[in-house]
Amino acid sequence: MIEELRIRDLGVIAEATLEPSPGFTAITGETGAGKTMLLSALDLLLGGRADASRVRVGAERAVVEGRFTSVPAAAVARAEDAGAELDDGTLILARTVVAQGRSRAHVGGTSVPQAVLGDIGEQLVTVHGQADQFHLRSRATQRDVVDAFAGPEHADLLATMRTTHAALRRAEQALAEFTANSRTRALEVTTLTAALAEIDDAEPQPGEDLALREEVDRLDNVEVLRSGASEAVVALSGRGADDLGAVDLLEASARALNRAAEHDPSLGALAEQIMDSSRVVADLNAEIGTYVAGLESDPRRLDVVHARRAVLATLGRTYGVPWAERGPQDPPAGSTDAVILWARHARARLDELTGPGQDPDTLREQVAELGAEAAAVATRVTAARRAAGDRLATAVTAELAGLAMASAQVEVALDPVVVGPTGADDVAILLAPHPGAPARPLGQGASGGEISRVMLALEVSLADAGEATPTTFVFDEVDAGIGGRTASQVGQRLAELARTAQVVVVTHLAQVAAFADHHIVLEKDTGAPDGTVTSVRAVSGDDRTAELARMLSGETTATALEHAADLLERSDVGR
Structure with a gap:
């Protein structure tokens, strides 16, 4: 107020x-x-x-x-x-x-x-x-008046009508888009299927391109690696019986400290630490020796690695690109990890294109079901409107009798139309100003x-x-x-x-x-x-x-x- x-x-x-x-x-x-x-x-x-x-x-x-x-x-x-x-x-x-x-x-x-x-x-x-x-x-305003007179239960029914019709429109749009884009979708399915078959056939592994690059570098430089490792072995173990290496020198140092430890116990603790170091160096010497023994030129393996790298490089050039806009956490473009990420997105898109409900028959069934549901709700809306319209016409006619229109007659007419968000009625309030006159909008x-x-x-x-x-x-x-x-x-x-x-x-x-x-x-x-x-x-x-x-x-x-x-x-x- x-x-x-x-x-x-x-x-x-x-x-x-x-x-x-x-x-x-x-x-x-x-x-x-x-x-x-x-x-x-x-x-x-x-x-x-x-x-x-x-x-x-x-x-x-x-x-x-x-x-x-x-x-x-x-x-x-x-x-x-x-x-x-x-x-x-x-x-x-x-x-x-x-x-x-x-x-x-x-x-x-x-x-x-x-x-x-x-x-x-x-x-x-x-x-x-x-x-x-x-x-x-306006017919729309007249419909709103009848709906308002029908009461809150009718308002709830109209809300259901709007929700159902909106769902029907979405289903119809999805079917229309599917039909219009069917050739494009089929081409996309074919392209993604072929791409994923190529990637799956190669079976790229995370970080594989980096590992192969390291292996090629090792195979191409076997002599350099052998020479360096051998020199390390000599330095640790010595060249011959009269040539002392690092291990011999550490042990000699420990023995000298132990002889003097009877006069100062702290030297004994130092001697023990040196012996620990000697054992560590000895272990390293053994590992390097094993490494040197295992080094050998393998031209056949080198050819295999080069061939594998070529396969991965081809995949990287073709599929090692961002699926959409590149993110800050995405792997480098062209890498094997980028190819694996692209394949993951491609597989999800293929599932989306070929998953349940992504076919015209399923979409047509959805449209038919929602259409039947919308028609059923519209029938209930029409029945409620007709009853409310009759009551409203009676009430308004009675009111007009007190407004110097005693002979006037009001009617509410419902004409069927295509089901829409407000139902399936075109509502008209008709007025016959005097007996014998036709009721007109x-x-x-x-x-x-x-x-x-x-x-x-x-x-x-x-x-x-x-x-x-x-x-x-x-x-x-x-x-x-x-x-x-x-x-x-x-x-x-x-x-x-x-x-x-x-x-x-x-x-x-x-x-x-x-x-x-x-x-x-x-x-x-x-x-x-x-x-x-x-x-x-x-x-x-x-x-x-x-x-x-x-x-x-x-x-x-x-x-x-x-x-x-x-x-x-x-x-x-x-x-």
Whole structure:
């Protein structure tokens, strides 16, 4: 519910504060007084498009701020998701439009994108104006009205319909892509199969190319290796009986220390360490000797290694490339490890192309199953819509009887269409304005006044059914094309709607305004120093009677005042 609406420097409104009542508030004023700008302010607050031209001439920015109470849970959740906070259950929305720059939106003191205001606003307020009359002519809007009237269980069914249809569309797309790319897929399968057969036939091992390179280097340099190792053996063991090597020298050193150790025990410990070193050197000498004995030229093995390296080099040039973009941990390009990694990715891709479900028959079965499921859900949606449409038509027809359309008959027609995310129905609300007249869609032949009354009857019916989510309704031009007794009946219906929701009506008709609990008048001052200025004031008592008289005759004559007083006396329904 709107508790307060503050406007500054928006169009002809320099500064204004509106405090609608919880029930029915009528807003009136002469043409050009700023009633349209008032609705523009509300539109901005609810996430509408910002227009810098609406900023008052000479001002830097226009600001609109609204305080809302009795905030629906969905709006609270969306506001909290955006980081906003409520103050004692009160939600504050604000919008700033800069003459030169971008607009800004705030929810609960937190800056938010414009779209967030729209998400919250649709939970708070329903605005009906001339544009909404156009929307009501839309079949999609009429379908949404019937769906809303059908209740929460139907809403759950529609969610299932959307989910099922989305799955069907994905399956159809997968089949279409499979069919369109069948030749490309077959070529890719053939290419990957041949590549993996070539790699598997070679059986490359991790790090094999590096190991073979080391072996080639060893086989190509056998004499160099033998000479170096032999010299090491001689140095460790000596050349002959009279030529001492490292082992002999270490042992002699240990013996000398042991002879002197009787005079200093610490030399014995050193001698033991030298003997340990002697044994290590002796072991090394033996290993080097074994190495030298095993060195021999092997031309045949060298040919085998060269041939193997050639095979691996060919694989490396062909497949030793990154599968996709190279990663920091990938092995060097052209290496055997790179070939093994490429084969791993290729095998995964081949499994993806040839795995279960990757054939046209399986995809066609999925499409058929999901199509049958979607059709079954659509049948349930149609049945629920038909039942809700009949109930809604009865309720709206009854409401129209009280809006000077006693002979009018409303019907809800469902025409079959291809199954889609909303079901398989084209929904049309039909109106027969009088007996004998054919029932025609609202967009064909219904006048603006008739659509206004149908719109009001729909809202009253939705509210009576408990399906009117927002707690506030704003009506503009709901009295278009009507007058006299019909206008009084519209006012009465608005007052009845205000028993369960806040209703704000911008009206030109005294017969409608007379039913309001609270009356606000917009007045323009064309003699203000800075141009036309609109003021906002609440009227009651004699001031309200005078305003109704002005609306009736354009003047506050005695007759007009008497007529206005009579209207107020007779319009006590809902006040």
